Amino acid sequence: MIKEVDLLVVGSGAAGMCAAIVAKLSGLNVLLIEKSSKIGGTTALSGGGTWIPLNHQGIALGVQDTLEQAELYLDTVIGTDAPKALRSNFLKFGPEMLKFMEQHTEVKFSGRKYSPDYLPTKRGAGTGGRALDPLEFDGRLLGKNFENLKNPLPEFLVFDGMMVNKMDIDLLLRAKTSADGFFHAAKMVTRFALDRLRGYSRGTRLVLGNALAGRLYKSMLDLNIEIVTETAIHSLEKNVAGRVDTAYCQQQGQTLSIIAKKGIVLATGGFPNNLKMRQQYLPAPTGLWSATNPHNTGDGIQAGLGMGAAMGNNVNNGFYSPISQRKRKDGTTANFPHLMLDRYKPGIIMLNAEGKRFVNEANSYHDCGAAQYQSNANPGWIICDAAAMKKYGLGLVRPNPNQTELGGFIQENYLIRANSINELATQIKVKASILEKTLQNYNQDAVTGADREFGKGSNIYNTYLGDPTHAGNPCLAPVDQAPYYAIQIFPGDIGTSAGLVTDEFSRVLDHNQQVISGLYAAGNDMNSIMGGHYPGPGITLGPGLTFGYIAAKHAAGKL
Template sequence: MSGETFDTDIVIVGSGAGGMTAALAAHEAGLRALIVEKTQYYGGSTARSGGGIWIPNNYLMQRAGVADSFEEARTYLQATVGERSPQASRDAYLTHAVDMIAWLGKETDVQCSYMLGYADYYPEKPGGKAEGRAVEPQLFDGKLLGEDLAFLRPPVIPTPAGLSFTAGEYKQLGLVKRTWQGKATALRIGLRLIAAHLSGKKMLMMGQALIGRLRLSLKKRGIPLWLDTPLQDLVIENGRVVGIEVLKDGQPLTIRATKGVVLAAGCFARNLEMRLKYQKQPITTEWTVASDGNTGDGIQAGMRIGAAIDLMDEAWWGPSSLPPNSPPFFHVAERGFPGLIMVNQKGQRFTNESASYVEVVQAMYRLHTPDNPHVPCWFIFDQRYRDNYVFASLFPGQKIPQEMLDSGYIRKADTLAELARQLNIEPAALTATVSKFNNSARQGEDVEFGRGQSAYDRYFGDPSVTPNANLAPIEQAPYYAVQVVAGDLGTKGGLVTDEFARVKTTDGRIIKGLYCVGNNSASVMGATYPGPGCTIGPAMAFGYIAARHAAGIERSAV
């Protein structure tokens, strides 16, 4: 590619949390940093996320008096991830993530709060924490970004202007009709909304708050971020990556980077050809909530120069539904509330519905066959559930919009047998499944799948329901069903890296000058999802590691 040349020390491809953290760390180390972003918006999939950051033994845990250690976290990752990712990379993450989040909290606008009680996803495994290890960004006034606010990637589902809440508050909001804490949370959120309107603030929450805080930190340091600047290829000289080729304002430009290139360009969730090639079937690009720009550009650029890839068949899966005229809805809390089950096309339960969302979709795919379809499957619930809990965008007891019924998004029937006929399920099978579940619910024990035994299950349960916060009979007509697809937050396969985030070739050599972080890389979490924020936490940590290695602060033998 011909064209003009721009010189810097380090160039980062992608403007999610991993890329922004890399830029801030590079600047801290005395390097000139530049971020290039393919789309018209900055923030990537991070801006569309819940914003959780999984950081074991972090300083906010310590302040809260929750004990943790490197050794406990190491044991937990061994028990969950196992050997599916390199031990050296897991150790590097656990070591440097602690320093990274503390540095951001002290030196930048990235202010976080500890998510006390948001358990690890497998808290009963060795080293697991029922109290949780995640932090989340504090709410943020987007007006502090000035004109740059308009270029922040919008959330998946727009919220009313000024409405803002934390992940913990969202969980409590789902129990607004069931607990005094839920009612108090709703009141607090309402008062915050009024205050925002009176003060003129534009409150950002979750992933947008994290990106907003990172963006403000970049602005204060004068770190440039170029939008509408897609990566075209990597530039190699004498076996080393020395820059990238991009299109800027529609014109070719070569960006030379003396210290290195960091690929933080996200996953390939929006690339149908790649998904069909590498992933389980059935699959589509229509079920993901990943950023529209996530078409695998960075992964493909690495592969063209011999980079190894791994985990391409995996994603950050989650049971999702497809509301009419709306993006997919990624279901987290709804599966924990008592009185909802999931059934396959034969009307059978097949998993603990309250388990980690990745685990639930992995079960869908593992059990899926042409003779016994599990992708898609169905949520089944009743009027008691509708009266008491949030489901997708519907508040407890809210009248279901006619569009949801007319489109078939929500199926409704006066009997389970009639509901089954609508779903093309044998009525006797669904009736028997619900009857068996109801007996278990009344006893407070899910003898089939152990729902409610884990502290993670109970986090999204209803504490007013005893003896099991995740179980209640499905017996109050009318009955409802919603189709469930294998949605995701993004794919998790990509370029293979070492503990310094350096990209490796198919024969194990280091590609000098090339780093890769976030969903552009093969996840350090392997095929599992140990806790909330295990996407963003490693993206930020390895962005920090990559920048410091490029600056010569983190040394290696190679």
């Protein structure tokens, strides 16, 4: 079977859907293919944070920022580890893309007035305005297509189907102690119950990355963009003029040939679930430790490499995060990313295989995951005491768990519980003398409020996600109240950063840095414009959307 279109987009994450929407609005006949049966890719599983400096939302909030400051920050963090032309186009077209999408589609964001960049001591770092969150979305607007939207990670749901964001969690924890918490919880639970009574497989109130994926999907449906699911790219072909214009795809056991006159955009989400590629590009040892779409196995990258594309090699080839694993009831493995709910909080620390701390636990998830590779913490441990467990939870264990809940996690070997430090040392297989010394040093610093070894809670990003109700340093409290708890953590990721090398217009380059005509890459199929660094929240979605926009505009001859 053969199809002919102007632009073929491969992959239905944020980058792919943005490219398809912008191309359609630019007058092109567009086809988007998706490997799985669901739309949304890793975007639908993500927190949805999107980093775009100088966006109009931040300006409207009164945040003071300048192009010079944003350039200085990225130049300071990235240096020569990635071409400056890429980040220059990101800063130029990111705000334009955001305005375009908000004016012409269902995609809507809210700015964060206060949200420090991840490396706040670097020159040019911002304290707010650069990060955005997708607005809550009513999934009922998708009609029968709601069930085609990829579900979020089940570990991020409550009541087996209700989505919550950080604000919801804060209010739900206050449901028994405050009026605002009670009424918010009642409203959410009532909406969820009605959704289930109406036959929806889960709640239709969408937040985080699922809201962004839903908004993009609704925009595609409104524009009548053709979407073909369960169709995986296999290879590409050039025409007699040397331009890539044909994609060969597998669709339910049949070969589908797609001829794209204006270009092909690869946006299949990188290679986080391809073990062979992980072993080739990530530090050893590695495993399938990714909190991403399981269908992201490097298909787009492999197709591009088959056309002679160059592959990037960054300071870090993954966007790392500590990951804990738990078997689900259906036999699959949950890879839970320790992003924001536990590490930053008082009374919670991370240990390497020797029982020593090795990192400022309140640094970004990427920095903590990278430190695991560098510090004999593969695997490592995240531990807390009874007080921290009650107030904050740990990993998949939610705050103030009852004994039945704790027992379930312990029986599944996800959680370790010990009545003494010696017992904890035995269970996590470290020397008791080393663990006791680690905790003695940490506890002394926690009392004074200054972590002399790693500086936990010493900068505005650390304290942003600490506990503002905790007296003194919002990230520090002694670990000294039995029982003690531990969860094993691996240096996993929320995506891969190594991808196809492109120019500033998303055009894929060969080993001689020459453009491969007709071929574009965006999202995690494109080598990261950050060179493997992680300067802020949403530095995958922000560039993914922006370079999807750039690729579509360029293919349509609109740049």
